[in-house]
Amino acid sequence: MSTHQQHSHSHGHSHSHGHSHGHVPAADFDWDALAAHLELEADLRADAVIEAGRWLLGLYGQGGQGGQGTVRRVLDVGSGPGVIAGLLAEVFPTAEVVAVDQSAALLERARTRTGGRLGTRQADLPAEFDKLGEADLIWSGNAIHHLGDQQAALTSLAGVLRPGGLLAVAERGLPARFLPRDFGLGRAGFQARMDAAHEDGFSTMRAELPDSTAEIEDWPAMLGRAGLTPTGTRTFLVDHPAPLAGPVRGYLRTRLARLHDQLAEQLDAEDRATLEALLDEHAPTGILHRPDAFYLSAMTVHTARRD
Template sequence: MTSNHHHQHGHGHGSVPAADFDWDALAAHLEHEADLKAGAVTEAAQWLSGLYGAGEVRRVLDVGSGPGVIAGLLADVFPAAEVVAVDQSAALLERARTRSGGRLGTQQADLPDEFDKLGEADLIWSGNAIHHLGDQQAALTSLAGLLRPGGLLAVAERGLAARYLPRDFGLGRPGFQARLDAAHEDGFSTMRAELPGSTEEIEDWPAMLERAGLTPSGTRTFLVDRPAPLDRSTRAYLRTQLSRLHDQLAESLRPEDRATLEALLDEDAPTGILRRPDAFYLSAMTVHTARKA
């Protein structure tokens, strides 16, 4: 269970034997994605610090931490706290330790079976990770059980899918990204249906947090806004993202849209995502919070 921005994306590494998986390529991609969102995450963490109020946050868990970029940002905002990155991938946690110069604690855990390994916390952050577990309500209830009295649970799920091209960008039929989103949503539903213990849930996160025994304490959305023209590294991130979408969705796209996607992936063409002057990056991250009485 590794944080990954609502699967638009999904690394779907659950179905890949670990030995065959290129963890370094994945880690680099996840780090890139988290770096893109760093400003929004820091803003969110400062908001959480204000919500927590008086008293000291002593222990923070980032559940589904991936390579630990967000855990590092949480450590910046809560300097007195022990911050622990939690993930099922030992390779990504090793990356988190290296990245943070040992500042972060790490805990390898296979969730949902090993929630009880994580210990108590004053603040728990989980970004785009709960949706990788079959029973999302049970996962929230398990996390709520780890909170100390007065503790906060912050769940970043959904928000708005990224936009990075104009509606009409001169290739194929206008509205390409909306059609890509639709194909992706179908793929996301299939992914969820195939998870062990998959349970259908109306994804009303504040209501789910309340059913977990917590008191909802507010929802806020934070913007990630990189206008055109993009720097080289953000373009490289988008090309990787498009290439992953091609791997996941090519079969379900109409031939015209598949051709557009392939043209965007062309590294040498002026119409490719690496060279287009009109490429931008805009997305929104929604954070739902709730408090233990």
């Protein structure tokens, strides 16, 4: 089963995934709806990903491996529908870029959206990391935390790198904000309370994963234990000010609907009413119509090199 299917993964999460902490039979899962949501979320982060990719290109050159032409093969592990892989292909135009995911449906979406320009590889993660083939650069955006033993996953990925190759892990960052602290509905601080409830759900999700292993999430230290040399961490801003375009509002409504499904029972009556007002498609208080809605987040990328 895909990590995307199990947890409704979204690239570049910080904790902005709509993790759905239940399990849905594959035959009943709406892959098209998930793919569309993931694509829009990744599109929101496109500028930040391009900036991160250019930073990685510079890091690769600093490793004595030459310029961009020497990056021959790039893997996006946990790629979903391939938006990030497509952006990496823009930064590394001479490289073979391969989208890797457990979901055949999402990989087919990746092939379609890029006209077959991307390579794709369906793989059971983490069991088939060793079947991915060697790479000069591996990008993994908010996929490692879907695997029970995060340290073992990093060690496996490190083993796929060619000498001088880079592993870039985009994990955590900052939770997205899309409304003022006080936006005129209910008690101020609504998003902070939603974040706290979501963090509890995230911990539950991690605990229920196969081979779940508790880990202090010091990503540079974990990369070091994987046998790599840390080469720096940077955070990239994702900033879409108000007023938002319609598709971004639609993305936020979908995300709020998923949070309602996950958290409604944990919220008090006032916060539940606030969430439902934001979901109202017709009311001016709804996220589809509010003039004060924005989208602000931060994507943190941790890197390390194989010597």
